[in-house]
Amino acid sequence: GQQLNQSPQSMFIQEGEDVSMNCTSSSIFNTWLWYKQDPGEGPVLLIALYKAGELTSNGRLTAQFGITRKDSFLNISASIPSDVGIYFCADEGGGADGLTFGKGTHLIIQP
Amino acid sequence: KAGVTQTPRYLIKTRGQQVTLSCSPISGHRSVSWYQQTPGQGLQFLFEYFSETQRNKGNFPGRFSGRQFSNSRSEMNVSTLELGDSALYLCASSLVASGTTDTQYFGPGTRLTVL
Numbered sequence: 502g503q504q505l506n507q508s509p510q511s512m513f514i515q516e517g518e519d520v521s522m523n524c525t526s527s528s529i530f531n532t533w534l535w536y537k538q539d540p541g542e543g544p545v546l547l548i549a550l551y552k553a554g555e556l557t558s559n560g561r562l563t564a565q566f567g568i569t570r571k572d573s574f575l576n577i578s579a580s581i582p583s584d585v586g587i588y589f590c591a592d593e594g595g596g597a598d599g600l601t602f603g604k605g606t607h608l609i610i611q612p
Numbered sequence: 613k614a615g616v617t618q619t620p621r622y623l624i625k626t627r628g629q630q631v632t633l634s635c636s637p638i639s640g641h642r643s644v645s646w647y648q649q650t651p652g653q654g655l656q657f658l659f660e661y662f663s664e665t666q667r668n669k670g671n672f673p674g675r676f677s678g679r680q681f682s683n684s685r686s687e688m689n690v691s692t693l694e695l696g697d698s699a700l701y702l703c704a705s706s707l708v709a710s711g712t713t714d715t716q717y718f719g720p721g722t723r724l725t726v727l
Contacts, residue, residue: 541720542720542721543616543702543703543704543718543719543720543721544655544702544718545718546715546716546717549715589655591655598657598668598670599645599647599657599658599659599660599668599670600645600647600655600657600704600716601657602654602655602656603654604654605654
């Protein structure tokens with residue numbers, strides 16, 4: 502089946518720094534979804550991408566759907582303490598097999 | 613509008629027992645999907661229900677089952693619990709079935725610990 506590789510696995514950054522993480526797949530995707538999960542909560546959708554080359558922003562977050570349709574990145578500018586959490590990329594699969602998730606990037610912000 | 617609710621939030625069981633978890637979707641949503649989250653395997657799709665019918669199932673043994681009621685509420689059941697079933701079980705609801713661009717909204721999950 503599809504595999505999503507997320508990197509880095511974890512990030513330790515200072516408050517105010519910019520963050521960049523990415524996701525690659527072994528096959529072509531029709532969608533890229535970015536979720537964030539806070540401790541003790543379920544994932545929350547941040548950004549959805551549906552077209553190759555698409556660049557979408559949501560406040561301080563920016564995500565892009567790679568031209569090859571096999572990768573996506575998520576950037577967070579000027580990080581703040583509430584950005585701490587696990588960020589997941591996911592794909593809808595285009596069928597009826599639910600979402601396929603990457604293993605996540607743990608973002609830790611040091612004061 | 614209330615979000616997806618899951619009960620109970622925490623559960624402790626012993627090996628061999630069975631467990632039933634409940635999920636109430638967002639009002640008006642007809643699709644409910646279940647996922648298992650573990651540190652080792654990450655988030656994995658269990659199954660999806662739409663209009664009281666199971667649409668599809670992930671790669672899990674038959675001990676994992678579910679159902680959906682006419683009000684769209686869903687339950688999942690795990691029989692003969694094993695230690696490896698310890699996980700966060702997440703439910704997600706959406707207006708229509710998966711495979712569309714409709715957003716899935718996740719509940720807070722039920723943390724199951726099997727001793």
